Amino acid sequence: MPDIGDLRTRCVLPIGTVIQLTDLTARQIRYYEAQDLVHPERTAGNHRMYSLNHIDTLLEIKSQLADGFSLADIKQLMHPRHREPNSDEEVRQMLRDELMNQSRLNQGSKLRQGFGFRP
Amino acid sequence: MPDIGDLRTRCVLPIGTVIQLTDLTARQIRYYEAQDLVHPERTAGNHRMYSLNHIDTLLEIKSQLADGFSLADIKQLMHPRHREPNSDEEVRQMLRDELMNQSRLNQGSKLRQGFGFRP
DNA sequence: CGGTCAATGTCACTTAACATAACATCTATC
DNA sequence: GATAGATGTTATGTTAAGTGACATTGACCG
Numbered sequence: 001m002p003d004i005g006d007l008r009t010r011c012v013l014p015i016g017t018v019i020q021l022t023d024l025t026a027r028q029i030r031y032y033e034a035q036d037l038v039h040p041e042r043t044a045g046n047h048r049m050y051s052l053n054h055i056d057t058l059l060e061i062k063s064q065l066a067d068g069f070s071l072a073d074i075k076q077l078m079h080p081r082h083r084e085p086n087s088d089e090e091v092r093q094m095l096r097d098e099l100m101n102q103s104r105l106n107q108g109s110k111l112r113q114g115f116g117f118r119p
Numbered sequence: 120m121p122d123i124g125d126l127r128t129r130c131v132l133p134i135g136t137v138i139q140l141t142d143l144t145a146r147q148i149r150y151y152e153a154q155d156l157v158h159p160e161r162t163a164g165n166h167r168m169y170s171l172n173h174i175d176t177l178l179e180i181k182s183q184l185a186d187g188f189s190l191a192d193i194k195q196l197m198h199p200r201h202r203e204p205n206s207d208e209e210v211r212q213m214l215r216d217e218l219m220n221q222s223r224l225n226q227g228s229k230l231r232q233g234f235g236f237r238p
Numbered sequence: 239c240g241g242t243c244a245a246t247g248t249c250a251c252t253t254a255a256c257a258t259a260a261c262a263t264c265t266a267t268c
Numbered sequence: 269g270a271t272a273g274a275t276g277t278t279a280t281g282t283t284a285a286g287t288g289a290c291a292t293t294g295a296c297c298g
Contacts (some may be wrong), residue, residue: 012136016284017268028222043135043254043255046254146276149258197298251287253285256282257283259279268271
C-alpha cells in the first residue's frame with residue numbers, strides 16, 4: 001500500500017470527477033460551495049479539488065434536497081449554530097426522519113413547515 | 120458512505136494528482152505507460168485518469184527502479200510471460216531480494232547481471 | 239395575479255491542465 | 269566513442285475548469 005496519508009481527507013479529485021461520482025452538475029456543486037456547504041481546496045491555478053469526505057457531504061446534500069429540505073435547512077443541520085426556530089428535539093426528529101428515508105412526498109422546506117407537528 | 124463502487128479500481132485521479140501522490144514527473148508517468156507498465160483510462164477528451172491501484176503500481180515501479188532494476192526488468196517481473204533467460208528459482212530469488220530491500224548498491228540491470236550467482 | 243426568492247440552466251470569455259512530438263542530456267555498457 | 273535507457277525541456281494544440289451575467293422554473297406570499 002502506498003504511503004498516501006488519509007485518503008478520505010486528501011483533496012485529489014477535480015470537479016469533473018466529482019460530477020461523475022455524485023451525478024451533480026458543476027453549477028450545483030459550485031452553488032453549494034457559494035452557500036457555504038462544501039469547502040474544496042484550490043490548486044495553485046485556482047481549480048477546485050475535492051476529497052472523498054467532500055463527496056460524502058455532497059451526496060448527503062443531494063439526499064437532503066431530495067427529502068424536501070432547502071439548502072438553508074441543510075446548512076443549519078450541518079452547523080447547528082444557535083438553534084432558534086426549532087427545539088433540539090425537533091432537530092433530532094428531523095435527523096431520525098432523514099435516517100429512515102420517510103416522508104418524501106412533501107412540498108416546500110421542511111423547516112419552514114415546522115414539521116406539521118404543532119396542533 | 121457513498122455508493123461509489125470500488126475506490127481502488129475506479130479511475131478518478133488526473134495525472135496532476137498522480138504526480139503529487141507519487142512524486143514522479145509527468146514525463147516519467149507517461150514513459151512508463153509507453154513501456155506498457157501502466158494502463159490508465161482516458162476521458163472523453165483523451166486525458167489520462169488513474170485509480171489507486173495505478174498509484175500502487177507506479178510506486179512499485181519507482182521502488183524497483185531505485186533498487187537497480189530496469190523498466191524492462193520490471194515489466195518481466197510484472198508479466199512473467201515465458202521466463203527464458205532466468206529460471207523460476209532465480210525469479211523467486213529476485214522477488215525475495217526485492218522484498219527484503221537488500222542490495223541497493225549495485226549498478227546496471229540486475230537481470231543483466233544475472234545476480235552474480237554463477238561461479 | 240404579480241412579485242420575490244431559491245435552485246439551476248446556459249452562454250460568453252479567460253486561464254489552467256493535459257496531450258503529443260521532437261530534440262537534448264546524461265549515464266552505463268559494449 | 270557509439271548505443272541504448274531514462275528523463276528533461278520546449279513548442280504547440282486541445283480539453284477542463286474558472287468567473288460572471290442573464291434566463292428559467294417552481295413555490296410562496298401579500
